[in-house]
Amino acid sequence: EDQVTQSPEALRLQEGESSSLNCSYTVSGLRGLFWYRQDPGKGPEFLFTLYSAGEEKEKERLKATLTKKESFLHITAPKPEDSATYLCAVQEYQAGTALIFGKGTTLSVSS
Amino acid sequence: GAGVSQSPRYKVAKRGQDVALRCDPISGHVSLFWYQQALGQGPEFLTYFQNEAQLDKSGLPSDRFFAERPEGSVSTLKIQRTQQEDSAVYLCASSSLGGQTEAFFGQGTRLTVV
Numbered sequence: 357e358d359q360v361t362q363s364p365e366a367l368r369l370q371e372g373e374s375s376s377l378n379c380s381y382t383v384s385g386l387r388g389l390f391w392y393r394q395d396p397g398k399g400p401e402f403l404f405t406l407y408s409a410g411e412e413k414e415k416e417r418l419k420a421t422l423t424k425k426e427s428f429l430h431i432t433a434p435k436p437e438d439s440a441t442y443l444c445a446v447q448e449y450q451a452g453t454a455l456i457f458g459k460g461t462t463l464s465v466s467s
Numbered sequence: 468g469a470g471v472s473q474s475p476r477y478k479v480a481k482r483g484q485d486v487a488l489r490c491d492p493i494s495g496h497v498s499l500f501w502y503q504q505a506l507g508q509g510p511e512f513l514t515y516f517q518n519e520a521q522l523d524k525s526g527l528p529s530d531r532f533f534a535e536r537p538e539g540s541v542s543t544l545k546i547q548r549t550q551q552e553d554s555a556v557y558l559c560a561s562s563s564l565g566g567q568t569e570a571f572f573g574q575g576t577r578l579t580v581v
Contacts, residue, residue: 360509392572399471399558399572400510443509453500453523457509 359383362444362458369465372433377461379444380426389427390455391420392443400443403429434465469493471573473559479579480549488544488576492561499542500570501534502558510558516542549580 392400404413406422419430445455472491502510512526518539536542562570
């Protein structure tokens, strides 16, 4: 059973069309939840870390939120340059330093 | 350097061949991580170093995989007797902190075993 599930697998938006990506997780003790952006042929780029339910963080058109079972990455008025794969990962207290990644959501924004 | 550097960017190996993948972390970064990313999947944790000490190697898939960081800076991931299932992108990340917050990833080495 996957511990981190991201949905949808792929999302196509028009420029300016706001939407949300979902990351649901099942871990016994959450140490932190991470969001990364990955462009084709590149390594993941760090976006946010969330530590506790109710926490929110923002960066430009992106806003990440966290509940006890899931996290959302809200994208407001996206632009074509926001097209990428967005990865969610969790770190458990019991698992040491390892990050457990989801499979990602591939976002395509057309003008 | 300005970022995490990995070499080579691409490696084609014949089945059974040994390979060595190199990671140059950001100067001064204490923590170094190796991940394996198969096509269409998220990265999977392999191993973690704090300075020269390998503190976690729970993700290494078999005893054919070996990693080292002898002087606490450059790290090498070695795969012996490569098999087709080893084909993936191998990512290295480094962090100035003890954990994974704001870890910076390299561009990866794409390994293809034929």
